[in-house]
Amino acid sequence: MxxxxxxxxxxxxxxxxxxxxxxxxxxxxxxSLRGLVFDPPKQAPDFTLTDHTGRPFSLADQRGKVVLLYFGFASCPDVCPSTLTDLARMKRELGRDGNQVQVALITVDPNRDTPQVLADYVTVFDPSFIGLHGSEEQVQQLMKQYGVTAVRKDLPGSALGYTIDHTAFVHVIDQSGRWREQFPFGASAEDMAGDVRQLIRSGGRL
Amino acid sequence: MMRLLGALIVVVSLTLAVGACAPGQPMGAAGKSSTTSNTAPAASVGAIQVIEPWARPAVGGGNGAAYIVLKNGGAADKLVSAKSDVAKAVELHTMEMSGSMMQMRPVDGIDVPANGQVELKPGGYHVMLIGLNKELKPNDTFDVRLQFEKAGPVDVKVQVRQP
Missing domain, CATH: 1.20.5 (Single alpha-helices involved in coiled-coils or other helix-helix interfaces)
Structure with missing residues (x-):
């Protein structure tokens, strides 16, 4: 008993x-990730484009860093700067961890966005940001792979000539090249920093 | 005693799990709320107060955007145009989200409701500066003339700063 x-x-x-x-x-x-999470994570489609200094940039070379990928364009005065400003703030918030982050903007307007235009545009936000340029075919294919839509819209009567309607997600790719999540427009720098910090601190095991 | 210990473990583990699993705050929707409406006006014309005009830093030759809050203590009015030497062209634009697509479009004017306010802010209405004649650096200022349908024109100083 x-x-x-x-x-x-x-x-x-x-x-x-x-x-x-x-x-x-x-x-x-x-x-604990706060964006739109891929569960299980997907392998991020690889690519090689030209960065704003004229050097080749391939995603595969970024292993070990968390890559935040954004499809945008330099004549975009409102949405893209809002997101890039938040990404710059995110990077500052990460402090030393920020060294393990690469923010890259892929232009969906390769005709207007020459490497020089991109260089001027992205480095206003943070000197470490990279602008990526590719042929129209390359960019179209990448957009398809990343689920990005960008459609040219003529604006008769506007000095802009045309704009590009586009989806405005930030794609988060971890140190192993896995596409972990997307942040919608308006995501806060704090939320993005929190997630990136988790990915960095977990060493990709999260 | 053991039962108490068991119960304690369950409670502690539940607390840990809930703490670790708790979903975060819902993410902010597009456009952050503004607290500018109590700030002293930068300029006023008729019943309209122009509050805290600002613009993002931007490169010369590129495009920029300026934002303001328009507070109206009188009858309904409309911002019909903006002019400035800072850029080759100045237009009033809006940003709309259609599904997940961001669409920027020029607008004929921006309604300023009677006894109310309208906010020009990131992700919404903005004064679009096309072809900047100079770089917009933080703490720079530049002049913009806003034209209202009823109240008429008013000159405002726009400050360049990070949002």
Whole structure:
């Protein structure tokens, strides 16, 4: 009888421990990321484009860094600067961890956005930001792979000539080249910094 | 005693799990709320007060955007145009989200409701500066003339700053 009561107590303790292990391990995967999370993560489509200094930039060379990819264009005065300003703020917020982050803008307006235009545009936000340029075909293919839509819209009567309607997500690619999540327009610098910091601190194991 | 210990473990683990799993705050929708409406006006014309005009830093030759809050203590009016030497062309634009597509469009004017206000802010209405004649650096200022349908023109100094 005494023996029976003893083992029952241990059973309760064991059950408690089991519950703890289950609960804590069960929520480790992804749950804490705050963007639109891919679960499971996808392999980010690789690409090689030309950066704003004229050098080739390939995603595969960025292993070990968290890459934040944004499709935009330099004559975009409102949405793109809002997002790039938030990304710059995110980078400042990360402090030293910010060295393990690369922000890159891929232009969806390759005709107007020459490397020089891109250089002037992206470095206003942060000197480490990179503007990426490719042929129209390359960019079109990448847009398809990343689920980005960008459509030229003529604006008769406007000095702009045309604008580009576009989806404005920030794509988050981890140190192993996995596409982890997307942030919609308006995501805060704090939310983005929080997620990037988690990815950095977990060393890609998150 | 053991039962108590078991219960304690369950409680602690639940707390840990909830803490670790709790979903974050919902992400802010496009456009952050503004707290500028109590700021002293930078200029006023008729019943309209022009509050805190600002613009993002931008490169010369590129495009920029200026933002303001227009507060109206009188009858409905409309901002019909903006002019400035800072850029080759100045237009009034809006930004709309259609699905997940961001669409920028010129507008004929921006209504300023009677006894109310309209905010020109990132992700919404803005004064679009096309072909900047100079770089806009933080703390720079430049002049813009706003033209209202009823209240008439008013000159404002726009400050360049990070949002």
């Amino acid at each position: 005494a023996m029976k009561g003893y083992s029952r107590r241990w059973l309760i303790v064991a059950a408690g421990l089991a519950v703890m292990v289950l609960l804590v391990s069960g929520c480790r995967e992804n749950v």
